[in-house]
Amino acid sequence: MNSLTSRQKKALETREKLLKKSLDLFNEYGFEHISVEQITKACNVSKGTFYTYFPSKYDVILEKFKELDSFYSTVEKNIDPALPASEKILTLYKEQMLYLTNVVGKDLMRTVYTAAMTNQVEQVHYLISPQRKIFQILNTYIEEGVRDGEFRANLELTQIQATIQRCMRANVYDWLIHHEEFDLVVEMDRFTVVMLNGMKMTSRP
Template sequence: MESLTSRQKKALATRQKLLKTSLDLFNKYGFEHVSIEQITKACHVSKGTFYTYFPSKYDVILEKFKELDSFYSTLENKIDPLLPASGKILELYQEQMKYLTTVIGKDLMRTVYTAAMTNQVEQDHYLINPQRKIFQLMNIYIEEGIQQGEFRQDLPAARIQAIIQRCMRANVYDWLIHSDDFDLATEMAQFTAIVLSGLKNNQ
């Protein structure tokens, strides 16, 4: 691999500084209360420099949050292929919740959810983008569950996925508004198991 030139190193450093400063300001003042001008002043760069690296404030958050999708890619080969589809979904969510609590953290997740509820975010925002790795994996498991007769036959895979996604977002939201005694991984496992039970084919 070729080494970076001094110009490339400077550009990378500027981008990282913009990313860190933006996230720090979002956490301190709230996403909707921080302007791009505040970010650029704190970094001593122009607005044009900011837009060179990030199309919008929300893209700053996504840059950090997209680390999740790299994590999901590593999970794909770790989930036991002999588990039923519901078991694979539970294991996927368990690992996701552990990652959110130990790596991503509440501050960034609060910022992501706050930003998603403002008019500064496009309609098909990252939290519900079907191209995300976790949703692609979920669809594989759901289709598998339908084909093997584990899940109900009267609901399409897309509808089942929408229900399970709401389950995930509801638990994460509860985690964000509760104190630290809210165990996200445990609550997610219990709640998701109940939801999955209702989606199973009982015939």
Template sequence: MESLTNRQKKALETREKLLKTSLELFNKHGFEHVSIDQITKACHVSKGTFYTHFPSKYDVILEKFKELDSFYSTVEKTINHSLPASEKILILYEEQMNYLTNVVGKDLLRTVYTAAMTNHVEQEHYLISPQRKIFQIINSYIAEGVQQGEFRPDLQVTQIQAIIQRCMRANVYDWLIHNENFDLATQMAQFTAIVLDGMKLKND
């Protein structure tokens, strides 16, 4: 692998500085109240430099989610393939909630959820994008559960997908508005297990 040139190293450093500074400003002032001018002035770079690295300030948020997607791919490989689909979903969500709590943190998640509710985001928000790795993994588990007769036949795959995705967003939102006594991983596991149980095919 070829080593980076000084120019390439400088570009990476600038990108990282823009990313870090943007997120700090979003958290401090709110996503909708931070302009690209503010970001570039704080970093002592031009607006052209910002646009070289990020098409918009929304893309700064997306950059952090790419890190999350890499994590989900790693977790997927550790889950026992012989487990029922519902158990795989619970394991994946548990790992996700622990990661959000211990690595990502409330500050960044609040910024993401705030960005999702502003008019600055014109395209479909990444929180609900079917392209997210977490949803692709979950959807594969759901399809597997339907095929194996684990879930009720009267439910469409898309219905189950929507319900399970809402479990995730609802619990994360609750975590963001509660105090530190709210254990995200525990609450997520309890809530999602109940929802999954209601969608399973019952054997008389």
């Protein structure tokens, strides 16, 4: 593989600088209170330079958050395929909550959730995008559960998918508004178990 030219290295450095400074400003002052102009002034670059790398300030968050996709792919490969669908979902959520707690952190997640509630995000928000890797994995497990008779047949697939996704977002939101005594991993497991039990078949033929 050819090494990067000095110009390419400079471009990568500029992009990383914009990314880091944007996230720092969002965390300190709030997503809705920071403009592209403020970001570029802090980085001593032009607005045109910013838009070369990011179509909007929302895309700064999106780019950072996309790192989660590679993590979910790794988790999926390590989940025992012999587990029931509900156990696969619980395992996936446990690993996700550990990652959010220990790697992503509350500051970035608060920024993501704040951005989701502003009118500055016009496209489908990343939090609910069906293209997210975690939702694709979840949908595979849900389809398995319905096919294998673990989940109730009178529930629409889309209904189960939406409910399980909301379970995740609700717990993350609670984590963000509580102090450190709120254990995201423990609370997610408790809540998800109750929710999944309500979707399971009460009896098998």
